Amino acid sequence: MADPVSFINWSLLALEPPGWGGVLLRGLLNSIQIAIGGYAFGLLLGIGGACGKLYGGPITRDLMECYTTIVRAVPELVLILLLYYAGTDALNYVLSLVGIGEVDISGLVAGIFVIGVVQGAYTTEVLRGAIKAVPAGQIEAARAYGMSPTKVMTRVTLPAMLPYAIPGLSNLWLIATKDTALLAVVGFSELTLVTRQAAGSTKAYLLFFCAAGVLYLILTLVSDFFIKIIERRARRGFVEQS
Amino acid sequence: MTETPTTDVTTHAMAITPEDLPAADSFFKPHRIVLLAIAAGLVFCIVWFMRWDWIPQYLPRLANGILVTLAMLFSTAILGFLLAVPLGLVQVTGPWPLKALAKGFCTIIRGTPLLLQLWLLYYGLGSLFPQFPAIRQSFLWPYLRESWPYGVAALTISFAAYEGEVMRGAFAGVPAGEIEAARAYGMSRWTLFRRIWLPRAIHRALPTLNGETVLQLKATPLVATITVIDVYAVISKVRQDTYITYEPLLLLALIYMCLTGILVFAFRYLENRIPTRGA
Numbered sequence: 001m002a003d004p005v006s007f008i009n010w011s012l013l014a015l016e017p018p019g020w021g022g023v024l025l026r027g028l029l030n031s032i033q034i035a036i037g038g039y040a041f042g043l044l045l046g047i048g049g050a051c052g053k054l055y056g057g058p059i060t061r062d063l064m065e066c067y068t069t070i071v072r073a074v075p076e077l078v079l080i081l082l083l084y085y086a087g088t089d090a091l092n093y094v095l096s097l098v099g100i101g102e103v104d105i106s107g108l109v110a111g112i113f114v115i116g117v118v119q120g121a122y123t124t125e126v127l128r129g130a131i132k133a134v135p136a137g138q139i140e141a142a143r144a145y146g147m148s149p150t151k152v153m154t155r156v157t158l159p160a161m162l163p164y165a166i167p168g169l170s171n172l173w174l175i176a177t178k179d180t181a182l183l184a185v186v187g188f189s190e191l192t193l194v195t196r197q198a199a200g201s202t203k204a205y206l207l208f209f210c211a212a213g214v215l216y217l218i219l220t221l222v223s224d225f226f227i228k229i230i231e232r233r234a235r236r237g238f239v240e241q242s
Numbered sequence: 243m244t245e246t247p248t249t250d251v252t253t254h255a256m257a258i259t260p261e262d263l264p265a266a267d268s269f270f271k272p273h274r275i276v277l278l279a280i281a282a283g284l285v286f287c288i289v290w291f292m293r294w295d296w297i298p299q300y301l302p303r304l305a306n307g308i309l310v311t312l313a314m315l316f317s318t319a320i321l322g323f324l325l326a327v328p329l330g331l332v333q334v335t336g337p338w339p340l341k342a343l344a345k346g347f348c349t350i351i352r353g354t355p356l357l358l359q360l361w362l363l364y365y366g367l368g369s370l371f372p373q374f375p376a377i378r379q380s381f382l383w384p385y386l387r388e389s390w391p392y393g394v395a396a397l398t399i400s401f402a403a404y405e406g407e408v409m410r411g412a413f414a415g416v417p418a419g420e421i422e423a424a425r426a427y428g429m430s431r432w433t434l435f436r437r438i439w440l441p442r443a444i445h446r447a448l449p450t451l452n453g454e455t456v457l458q459l460k461a462t463p464l465v466a467t468i469t470v471i472d473v474y475a476v477i478s479k480v481r482q483d484t485y486i487t488y489e490p491l492l493l494l495a496l497i498y499m500c501l502t503g504i505l506v507f508a509f510r511y512l513e514n515r516i517p518t519r520g521a
Contacts, residue, residue, distance in 0.1 A: 058271070058273045058274075059273055059277065062273070062274065062277055063277075069258060069262070070495075070499070072255075072256060072257055072258045072262075072456075073258050073456075073498065073499045073502040073503070074460070074495045074498045074499060074502075075459075075460040075461070075462070075463045075474075075498055076460065077463045077464060077474070078463065078474070078491065078494050078495055078498060079495075081491055082488075082491045082492075082495065085487050085488070085491075086488065089487075122252075122255040122256050123255075125254065125255035125256075126251060126252070126255045129251060129254070129255075167251065168251040168252050168255060171251075171252040172252065172255070174352075174353075175252070175256070178354070178355040178356075179355075180355075181355035181356075181357045181358055182355075182357060182464075184357060185357075185467060192355060192357055192358050192361070195358070195361075196361060196365070199365060199366075200365075203369070205362075205365040205366040205368075205369045205370075206362070206366040206367075206369075206370060209358060209361060209362035209365065209366050210362065210366075212358055213350075213354045213358055213359075213362065216353060216354040216355060216358065217349075217350060217353045217354055220352075220353035220354075221349075221353065
């Protein structure tokens with residue numbers, strides 16, 4: 001074996017078709033799209049879930065508890081398989097009842113839905129903890145001013161809970177980017193699956209998996225950079241803890 | 243990466259911990275009894291109207307799969323924790339090259355998906371090893387041809403990286419006064435570590451350790467993608483053989499929920515046995 005630089009066939013990573021670089025980057029783009037979509041969907045579910053858990057009636061609370069408990073107890077991989085098949089089947093069933101007939105659900109939408117449902121449960125827990133960390137006196141003061149519940153929410157609770165929520169939420173974003181890799185198992189061509197196909201057809205397994213790892217790592221580090229900025233902004237006015 | 247208290251929050255958000263367990267008497271509320279009745283009806287419908295006739299045939303394989311899953315979980319959690327202790331310690335007190343190395347390791351492992359690491363080890367190293375005659379002739383070769391060592395390696399590394407970050411915070415969080423007191427007693431560095439620093443750090447890390455173990459259980463089905471026959475792989479086989487889509491997956495979800503529940507109950511039992519004062 002000669003020196004590693006000549007041993008590795010770098011031309012395999014070229015952007016044009018004989019190389020697989022362009023395919024990998026498209027896979028990364030797909031992963032990022034799903035991560036952003038799933039994260040946003042999860043955030044919506046999480047806000048609803050946290051409000052339901054904290055302010056809802058007893059039945060809403062129990063149903064939310066079931067949702068978060070199941071998602072936190074069952075592996076993501078199993079949930080993704082279940083939701084992927086059940087979600088598409090249920091949608092087609094409903095559509096055929098309405099009379100539209102079957103539609104082909106794109107992998108992107110299904111992926112966003114699946115990641116979103118999983119992320120929603122995690123976000124619910126993070127937001128619930130953050131809202132509970134807001135000192136009760138602040139909310140009581142807002143009520144004493146005669147603010148309506150929505151106004152208390154938008155003016156006091158949400159801004160005051162953000163510094164508590166942002167570390168958890170930023171971790172969830174990093175988890176969302178990594179959870180997209182699980183969609184490889186249901187055959188969605190995101191970065192990990194594309195990498196495996198590229199590696200399988202060229203037999204350069206180490207090169208491609210390392211390249212994909214570097215891409216994921218860059219995504220994480222870039223996210224981390226922005227998270228640090230957001231965190232610093234959200235924590236301004238807080239006493240620095242060491 | 244972010245600070246340690248945040249991993250605590252995230253772990254709690256992603257994994258069930260003992261404080262989530264409901265009290266037994268909380269079930270006897272009117273609305274809960276109604277909900278439980280509805281749930282029981284739903285379960286009855288699932289049992290009655292769906293196809294479950296394949297279970298007896300696959301029962302031995304399912305039991306075997308559960309054992310493989312548990313073996314994977316416990317071996318990797320224990321090995322990973324043994325690796326995590328030096329990883330955390332070095333990041334707190336080590337010389338800077340070791341510190342940078344440990345930090346880099348944690349960042350890289352935590353920054354890439356576990357599935358990718360698993361495939362990198364299995365397909366990447368697995369295709370590299372046969373090219374070296376020295377490895378083919380070594381006593382390790384019969385094991386390296388199997389798939390489970392790669393699964394164990396990937397899961398161990400991942401657990402070590404996540405738990406190493408937790409241990410770093412735990413080591414750093416042990417009050418300096420306790421360590422000074424130990425030094426004032428004339429303890430050697432090793433005695434100090436063994437008697438004071440490590441036990442106190444583990445004590446502090448314990449709640450997060452529970453969560454990380456549940457997360458590790460949730461990560462084990464990934465090894466099925468490299469042909470380790472765990473419970474997930476058995477269920478996949480059922481689905482391929484019988485063309486039933488939902489029933490095996492529902493059973494699988496139930497199995498994992500039971501395993502998680504048992505794990506959480508065991509942790510609560512352990513936590514109650516360890517005396518605590520304050521936080």
